[in-house]
Amino acid sequence: MENIKLIINFLGQLLPAINITLIVSVSSIILGSLLGLLLAAARLSESVVLRVLASVYVSVVRATPAIIMIFVVYYGMPMLFNDWFHTNIDGWNRMYFVIIALTVLFSAPVSEIMRSAYESIAKGQMEAGLMVGMTPFQTLYRIILPQAFVVALPNFANSVINLLKEGALTFTIGVVDMVAKAQMIVANNSGGYAWQTYCALALIYWVISLAIDKGVSQVEKSYQAKRKTIAV
Amino acid sequence: MLTIEGLKKSYAGNDILKGISIDVNKGDVISIIGPSGSGKTTLLRTMTTLEEADGGHITFSGIDKDFEKLTGKEVNTIRRNVGFVFQNYNLFNNKTALQNITEGLIVARKVKKSEAEKIALKALERVGLTDRKNHYPSQLSGGQQQRVGIARAIALNPEVIFFDEPTSALDPELVGEVLKVMQDLASSGTTMVVVTHQMSFARDVSNRVIFMADGHIVEQGAPKAIFEKPSEQRTKKFLTDILANV
Numbered sequence: 001m002e003n004i005k006l007i008i009n010f011l012g013q014l015l016p017a018i019n020i021t022l023i024v025s026v027s028s029i030i031l032g033s034l035l036g037l038l039l040a041a042a043r044l045s046e047s048v049v050l051r052v053l054a055s056v057y058v059s060v061v062r063a064t065p066a067i068i069m070i071f072v073v074y075y076g077m078p079m080l081f082n083d084w085f086h087t088n089i090d091g092w093n094r095m096y097f098v099i100i101a102l103t104v105l106f107s108a109p110v111s112e113i114m115r116s117a118y119e120s121i122a123k124g125q126m127e128a129g130l131m132v133g134m135t136p137f138q139t140l141y142r143i144i145l146p147q148a149f150v151v152a153l154p155n156f157a158n159s160v161i162n163l164l165k166e167g168a169l170t171f172t173i174g175v176v177d178m179v180a181k182a183q184m185i186v187a188n189n190s191g192g193y194a195w196q197t198y199c200a201l202a203l204i205y206w207v208i209s210l211a212i213d214k215g216v217s218q219v220e221k222s223y224q225a226k227r228k229t230i231a232v
Numbered sequence: 233m234l235t236i237e238g239l240k241k242s243y244a245g246n247d248i249l250k251g252i253s254i255d256v257n258k259g260d261v262i263s264i265i266g267p268s269g270s271g272k273t274t275l276l277r278t279m280t281t282l283e284e285a286d287g288g289h290i291t292f293s294g295i296d297k298d299f300e301k302l303t304g305k306e307v308n309t310i311r312r313n314v315g316f317v318f319q320n321y322n323l324f325n326n327k328t329a330l331q332n333i334t335e336g337l338i339v340a341r342k343v344k345k346s347e348a349e350k351i352a353l354k355a356l357e358r359v360g361l362t363d364r365k366n367h368y369p370s371q372l373s374g375g376q377q378q379r380v381g382i383a384r385a386i387a388l389n390p391e392v393i394f395f396d397e398p399t400s401a402l403d404p405e406l407v408g409e410v411l412k413v414m415q416d417l418a419s420s421g422t423t424m425v426v427v428t429h430q431m432s433f434a435r436d437v438s439n440r441v442i443f444m445a446d447g448h449i450v451e452q453g454a455p456k457a458i459f460e461k462p463s464e465q466r467t468k469k470f471l472t473d474i475l476a477n478v
Contacts, residue, residue, distance in 0.1 A: 121325075122320070122322065124318055124320055124322035125322055125323075125324055125325070127282055127316075127318070127322060128316075128318060128322035128323070128324065128384075129324070129335075129336075130282070130311060131280065131282070131311055131314070131315070131316040131385075132335065132336025132340055132384060132388060133308070133311055133312045133336050133340030133341060133388065134335070134336060134339050134340045135340075138339050138340070142335070142339065143324045143326065143327075143335075146326045147325060147326050
């Protein structure tokens with residue numbers, strides 16, 4: 001009982017830091033999805049160069065552990081900017097580096113999810129669109145993408161949850177998110193109540209994941225419901 | 233109305249079409265028959281620009297040009313004036329039967345929605361599916377899906393409709409309803425080019441039969457002539473083989 005009270009107490013202390021976690025995650029999801037879309041388009045394109053570049057990118061990024069990616073971006077990017085553009089970005093908010101690292105990390109699996117979802121929609125529907133006089137873009141936009149979206153959704157949700165967890169490494173470069181906050185609380189208690197603090201943290205992550213899952217299945221259901229309105 | 237000359241197509245060094253010439257006149261119902269791999273489907277797909285031809289000439293809808301020299305605009309003109317019915321129906325799975333038909337009208341032809349729906353309902357009526365207008369493809373049988381596919385093609389009122397083995401993917405008991413619709417179309421004067429294994433359709437409905445083998449047209453003529461007195465040995469053998477299995 002005592003422990004539960006403690007956990008609830010820590011929850012209250014951790015929750016204010018959730019906005020950093022959410023800003024980092026949501027920005028990376030949006031930017032990573034856009035980058036992933038470009039990568040998927042590159043992998044499906046007719047240009048061999050684009051296809052090879054995109055697939056090398058995806059294979060390298062997928063093999064890079066999140067913590068390494070964050071360090072590479074955090075230590076590497078300022079040097080790169082200094083050498084190439086003669087710009088000093090050392091003073092950037094550290095959150096930006098995490099967002100960039102997570103964006104890169106997220107774009108790889110997302111591009112694969114988008115590509116396979118696209119390919120799962122029969123090529124024949126594209127041809128049918130062309131033969132009723134629609135342009136490839138009209139067919140893509142009106143016929144293929146709405147279907148690919150539904151196919152991609154569950155995998156996309158998985159990737160989002162993965163990203164959320166990888167985002168827990170944000171603290172390693174000194175951004176005060178929930179994990180950093182938890183460490184501070186433990187330090188303030190001279191190392192005491194550590195497991196209760198981290199339990200509270202795990203609880204928050206669990207609730208966020210749950211919300212993502214619920215949200216996605218809600219969207220999926222609404223799509224299926226649309227098709228079940230008429231009895232067969 | 234549609235003339236193709238010397239149409240050639242090869243894949244990875246294999247010549248699939250070795251110079252095909254076809255004349256389609258208004259009101260023609262042409263059946264293309266032949267063994268698998270003879271290039272029938274490829275012929276249809278290259279004629280309609282779904283596949284790029286490697287050589288040949290097309291005269292159609294004011295276009296009089298070699299296939300390689302067609303501009304994007306001309307490709308669109310060709311596509312706009314032909315209808316295509318696919319072996320696997322290829323309905324838009326995220327659209328209802330009615331929307332499958334209105335989609336091309338509204339998006340490509342810029343027809344008003346209410347007008348498009350009127351046209352679509354008429355097309356559905358012709359294929360006997362008015363009561364299924366709000367069903368999604370996944371809620372329809374194969375035969376019904378193919379009939380929607382046909383309705384989608386006729387609603388656009390094309391000069392000629394191409395059918396690529398329209399009954400090959402169907403369960404045998406569903407073939408009849410699709411053939412019936414095609415027969416109705418033929419007798420109403422629709423110009424049709426049909427790749428088919430349904431010899432009864434070729435013999436009884438079409439006014440010309442083309443027998444293809446190995447990327448060539450081996451012979452063509454009135455169904456009666458082809459089926460009763462084929463002049464080529466290959467045609468005879470094919471017909472004997474296929475009719476033996478009916």
